[in-house]
Amino acid sequence: MSTKLESSLETDVSASGDTAVVRPRPTWWVKLIAFAACLLTLWHIGASFLWIAPYSALREIPTQEVLAGYMLPMFGQSWSVFAPEPINGDYHFNVRAVIEKDGEQVETGWVSATDVELSMIRYNLFPPRAGIQSSEVASGQMNAYNKLNADQQAVVGLDFAKDDGEEWMVRSFEKLEGDNPSTEAYMAEEHLSTAYATQVAYAIWGADAVVKVQYRVSRQNVVPYEDRNDPSAQRPDPTFSTTGWRLPIEEEGQSRENFADTFRAQFERIQP
16 A cells, blocks of 8 residues: 555655655646647647748648638737838727617617727726727728729719618629729628628617618828827828618627627716
């Protein structure tokens, strides 16, 4: 019995030989957990390096799809906060709706979804991911919008509040002279933006009341760097992507209840 006990313990004797510290050996499952944690850490560091580094053939070892699936949306990052092109402006996503009220259709005022979300992370040591969703949606939509030509941007500004509104928009793009592959990329951002605006409208005015929605994306640059010490310097006027009215869109698997519980509570909290 004593032999087994002694074999399961490690004895460390001090240099003087006077004292001994007996430490139990880690069990097999502790070693297994530690080994798995080391592997996970190595994978995370390697994936993060491949994600933020310039594109190379190394990215194809785990494949781009595997990297994107792991890094997004929780670990997405880029070098955009550093030189030579740091972030120099703010995006805002605003929503309004036409709702049924007392048997009539009423147009609401604009609500800044971005202000609601930013209030979740301001002065918060543990900011939720929900605090930056509208900014990311707005950035993607405006970047795609700016790649359209003037005629295509005019199409985006039309109302497509019909059951096949997106198909009508695509056909309207196709009728224009010239071929611009950016329209396909824009339609993906258009769909995402409308779906997000739908959730905001449902959260504020109720899903049963909302008839159609409209979103407005704006970007406002910061004070130019060379004018940073000028006390009278003001930020440039914001630029907008003009869009028309759309029918509400919901994606499969979305939970309007969960979105509304989080968004509406914060919206009501910041109201004057």
